[in-house]
Amino acid sequence: MRGAAMSLTRSRRIRNRTRGAAVGAACALLAIVGVTSTSAAPLTPPAGMSTVTVEGVEVHIKGFKFIPADVKVPAGAKVTVINEDSAPHTLTATEAYAFDTGTIEAGASGTFTAPTKPGSYPFFCSVHPEMKGTLVVS
Numbered sequence: 001m002r003g004a005a006m007s008l009t010r011s012r013r014i015r016n017r018t019r020g021a022a023v024g025a026a027c028a029l030l031a032i033v034g035v036t037s038t039s040a041a042p043l044t045p046p047a048g049m050s051t052v053t054v055e056g057v058e059v060h061i062k063g064f065k066f067i068p069a070d071v072k073v074p075a076g077a078k079v080t081v082i083n084e085d086s087a088p089h090t091l092t093a094t095e096a097y098a099f100d101t102g103t104i105e106a107g108a109s110g111t112f113t114a115p116t117k118p119g120s121y122p123f124f125c126s127v128h129p130e131m132k133g134t135l136v137v138s
């Protein structure tokens with residue numbers, strides 16, 4: 001019995017050592033990646049990438065409506081939501097609140113980042129749930 005307990009302890013110790021080595025390797029890899037990205041010029045995109053610029057997209061809220069109601073954006077786009085009403089609004093993803101501007105006061109603007117996964121994402125205003133729209137990520 002005692003022998004079995006000892007060998008169990010020993011094998012656990014070996015496993016821990018293996019895990020430590022794996023973490024060390026991951027850290028070394030991260031360090032290499034870090035050096036590579038800082039040595040590349042950050043302001044000049046690689047050839048062929050310059051057309052994939054993620055442009056800012058604007059959504060307006062006026063008369064308790066999202067304009068446009070169907071918002072087409074590239075993946076990961078930064079979206080600015082401008083509230084032109086005299087009431088506070090939000091632009092909030094219906095599913096799991098995947099994106100949300102938070103409360104945008106009258107006359108103010110808010111932002112959110114579009115999901116990176118292409119698809120259709122319904123959204124609404126959490127203050128006025130009857131206000132609806134769809135974010136189409138491509």
Ligand SMILES: [Cu+2]
Nearest residue numbers: 089125127128
């Ligand atoms: Cu609203």
